[in-house]
Amino acid sequence: MRFLRAALFIAPLAASIQVDRTGRQTYDGYKVFRVVPDRATADLEAQLESLSAVELSCNHGHADTQHFDVAVPPENLEAFAAFNYQAEILSEDLGADIALEGELQPFPGLETSVPATNAKAAAAAALPSFSWFSAYHPYADHLTFLKSLQAAFPSNSELITAGTSFEGRTIQGIHLWGSGGKDSKPAIYYHGNVHAREWITSMVVEYITYQLINNYSNDTAIKTVLDNYDFYILPIVNPDGFLYTQTSTRLWRKNRQTRSGTSSVGTDVNRNWPYKWDGEGSSTSPGSDARNLNNNRRYRGQAPGDTPENTGIRTFGDKLGAGKGIKLYIDWHSYGQYILTPYGYSCSAKAPNQSKQDTLAKNTGAAIAKIHGTQFTTGQTCSTLYATAGGSNDYFTDVTVAELAWAIELRDTGRYGFVLPADQIIATGEESWAGQKYLWANF
Incomplete structure (x- = not known):
């Protein structure tokens, strides 16, 4: 009472x-x-x-x-x-x-600090300026950044697309490969910004991409991972929602899909995966107000996989799984500092290789902590955080059958949450890069 x-x-x-x-x-x-x-x-x-x-x-x-x-x-x-x-x-x-967070900054151009004295240096000099990671940027500039990354690694990369958003924007990304040639090795598949307000995720995914390209010719560990795996990287898989956070409502989470019979806008793309879709951790109601962020932000849609964004990234992932297979899938999120393994739909179900995943997640967290002391909690999604019916890592574990399928929740633990200051972008990238390097070397 x-x-x-x-x-x-x-x-x-x-x-x-x-x-x-x-x-x-x-x-x-x-x-x-x-x-x-x-x-x-x-x-x-x-x-x-x-x-x-x-x-x-x-x-x-x-x-x-x-x-x-x-x-x-x-x-x-x-x-x-x-x-x-x-x-x-x-x-x-x-x-x-x-x-x-600072004002959104335009694309800063190409790196000019490295003298182009030989072929390797020339390639490095063609990378986008590292100052990109000192600020957040408009959506259109992220597309320019991707094009510039590809141009800096022309023989070992290509721009890729994974379908189209509800409002008609292409879901764009980049494919990197090593000495074996493209599409010749198992996949590592990364998504960022499936939740529109989680700006740090696209910046970190781009940071990892930048470092892969920048270090391929001078770091044997990076050359090894790129020679053994094809990377398929999609920094912003919810472009409509992401753009909406920049132009209207900073804390918007969902996509911008409208549906007949309701004035509410948006579906949670990460509750829309067509596996264990109708369980605990998602909502059946789209809500009643398009601008009420608290109203059913986990709306799962009218049917499994009925968002165009989910259809695009899922179809792309299924194709990778049916080809050379997927070694590692990561859906990048913020915030909370978690490394989450399957499953989200059940707190008792365990992946066939759960013990291996537990060890890798724990040690990846330890590698992250060595850089700036940032502590990550690791464990299965449901028992560690909450139930997530219709989530991506469950789909990639049991349907597409990736060997490892994780969700990583980046900085911080709540002080800034989704609005992490721009001066933390580089540090978040550095520790995430260290965690990935450990993982690639040990999985």
Whole structure:
């Protein structure tokens, strides 16, 4: 009855959406809280929704770490306090945190710091400027960056596409290979930005791609992995949603798919995979308001695999699996600092090679920590974090049959969350690169 008593003292107000001069939603004055559940999850979620709180993240895994991270608009802060949740403040002003991301910067051009004195140096000099990783960038510039990467490695790379988004944008990526020639070796398949607001993921996937190209001629370990595996890398697989976060609503998660019979927009592409699609951890309701981020952000769609983005990246992945096979699949996410192995649909099911995956995940986390001390939690998705019906790594484990199929949640653990400052991009890339180098050398 605590909720009812609190409601008598102060009723939450309907949050009004504030926009800046460019039409983008602002979050000035929103406070971010970590709420520890002390009641039924459904009741807690309903109460938070009554506050127009934006759900940022949740952890339903271990009992001692269960929490919800939510952003509460300034007009409902008093009502939030009246509900008397067990909570800690993660951010005093979400709008100020978003400002720390910095303005979106244009493509900086090609690297000029390396003198082109020989063929190897000339190739390195043709890479995009490393200053790319000092800022976040408009969607169109990511496409320019990919083209420039390919031009710097012309004999061992090609641009690739994996279908088309709901709004008609091509899902673009890059394919890298070594001395065996293209399509001759098992695949390593990476996705970034399936969730639109997770900007750090595309930057890290691009960082790894940059380093693979830059180090192929001067690092025997990198030459070995590229000579033994073909890399297929798609930095932004939800281009419509990603662009929407840059032009309208920074914390948007889903794609931008509309459906008949509802005014709600968007489906969670990572609850749409056609395997164990209708289980715990996804929603059957698209919600009622296209701009209400808290409303069924895990909507799984009307049918398995019915988003065009899922169709594109799934069909591409299935083709790789049916060809030379997939050694490693990683779906890159933020935030929380987790390395998650299958399964998400069940907390008891185990992959056939679960012991090997557990060891590799733990040691990959240790390799990451050696760079900047960033600690990653490792384990199976459902028991470590929460149930995820219709998730990608389950599909790639049991349907496409990749040997390793992981989801990695990058920095941080909640202080900045999805709006990681630009000055952390390079450090996040460095530690992720170290983790991948360990993994490639030991799987």
